[in-house]
Amino acid sequence: MVEKLLSAPAFCGAKLTIHLDRVCANWRKLADMTAPKARCAAVVKADAYGTGAAITAKALYDAGARTFFTAIPSEGITVREVCPDAEIYILGGLFHGRAGTYELHGLRPVLNSLEEIEEWRLFNLGRETALPAAIHIDTGMNRLGLTLDEAEELGTKRFEDVKPFLSLLMTHLSCADEPTHPLNALQLERFKKMRGFFPGVPASMANSAGVFLGEEYHMDIARPGIAVYGGNPIPERENPMQAVASIHAEVVQVRWVEEGHGIGYSASLTATKRSRIAVISAGYADGLHRLAGSSDEKDGAHFFVGGHFVPLAGRVSMDLIALDVTHVPEDLVRRGTLVEVLGDNVLVDDLAKHAHTISYELLTGLGRRYHRVYSDGSNQPEAMA
Template identity: 50%
Template sequence: MSAHTIPLNEAGGVLTIDHAALAANYQELQRRVAPAACAAVVKGDGYGIGLTSAATTLWQAGARSFFVALLAEARTLRDLLPDAEIFVLNGLFPGTEAVYQERDLRPVLGSTTEIAHWQAFCERTGEALPAALHVDTGINRLGLTPAEAVHVAEGRDELGFPLALLMSHLACADEPDHPLNARQLEDFRAIVALFPGVRASLSNSAGTVGDPAYHFDLVRPGIAVYGGRPRADVAPLRPVVRLELRIARIRHVHEGETVGYGGAHTAIRPSRVAILSAGYADGIPRLAGASDLRPGAEAVVAGHRCPLIGRISMDLLAVDITELAEDAVQPGDFTTLLGDGLTLDNLARHSHTIDYEILTSLGRRYHRRPA
């Protein structure tokens, strides 16, 4: 599972991926959480930058434990990294047990039904295969209830397979003062005490960059490794992606004319508008656009920040370049949507979303290249 790329002269945009920054971010987080270990989360096609390239870089940077969401991702990862410890977060789907055995993968079991299926498979094959145990402490998605976890702990001697990891997931770690954080920490500590000798993991990115009390034995940062901002009060690490979009046309718009679908933006002066060859099919949110009632995101054009105007369409967006010199840019030139001071956080805030969605949505129509 690797990111597809297309030739530069055929692409509406260029996505540049800085693997040195990715490695440096991972190593910086590992330094911060020591003596805890730092895993690498590479789900969502390596947070949009490509599972194969992301995992290779992170392995070379020192990561040895990896987390993916789905078994298909784990298969690809195992082919790439034969010695890695690989956990599959979204649970044990029926009939997939043999794949975990054949590929030496670790299912993250989050229900009594999944535990029963894994026990039965281990008994049937005569092999005690390691698995992780997920306990819900307040996010109410996957995971055993605390009461179910107590029951598992009481019968641990008869479980029939070793526990490779005990984990839970923070719901509000991006809000460090949220009372649910303390409650989840207290509940997880109580559960960890029931499973002596089993590694414990609670922290996502926001937990990783916060209070060491949340680190336990293994942290699982995702967006922070890829240069996103996991918490408003913590500066992001090095940016990993740069996105440049090609100018398809420059047109003159008369005062009073509108730009884009719905006539949402009205020119208040004679304007020059650069039409860029990318849109929401390329992962640029529609809400990044602008209207007469609200500003949108920005692009850097010839070294200057210029506002996006009108609605983002499937394949195109518009930028007001009236303030630039007439000969500053021409069709075929590139503008910057991420980079040159424009961060994932900037684009996410203008789009009323989060860094994660921006990064993982970047489409497959870009020419992708290393920094």
């Protein structure tokens, strides 16, 4: 109750809006691209990429998604509470000694090693109907999954042992966001060969970027993540997805800084002329990275206010960011004005680039101090106060 009160508009300096209609529109776009050959799942790990797993998964379920992927069991349990009959796979695998948790909540482990496969096989012994699970084959990521030799031996010598519970065979693309990278075709060739050792088992390969590699990569189930949340799946191309998250931070003070004076910590940026500076209530404690700031040596990110892009002036501090609004009419930027930090004008991939990171890290790292609002497209999110 206290946490809910403190996240109300009157107690917050910035607002985070999650556009659920756009989440669903992005997912439907990807589902249309993979249909009719492949079903489209949704990856909702890391709190649905920072958007809130329970609310976002329910919206995706209502839009037609019936298969979800999370990283760990607790995330899967959250999704199960709002999607009672969905297929929920746990990408992190079968955590040691916790098979009962998966059974209790109807979760499907993605078995990443022979050891995990054996533990799940033993857990299923004596059951009339085996509990489903996926098997992950490493075709070039070199992270999780069976080696090619392990997969071939399992398929040729022990397929009958795993057949009762094997609901999905999957691999993970390493370089799909680089469409011409030779590893994409090599992984496809390897996975096709591995599928031959597990006849009749549905397969999954395409992540967000993989969906855009073409039908051959779609297999039976595609599992997009970042594209559902508005990130650009192919960075070298124009983003085909809609922006999902928007942040608006309140101006808490407007001041003039004289030429030659430093702005912010370490005076990293020196005013080259008399400048009007607006300070907003947001900072790196809200997930806005310090590297997005500016200095005398480098430009920083730009935010958007009053129809104008405005540059960050100096460092991003814990709770505050200074903006140079000298070129914006004074009546458009005052104490209480809301500045777009992220949204339709300040794109998540552009902001991430200025922060020397990626959209995944930016979205999943958004802090807890925002007044969080969910919009279905029919409602106008309320003002801060």
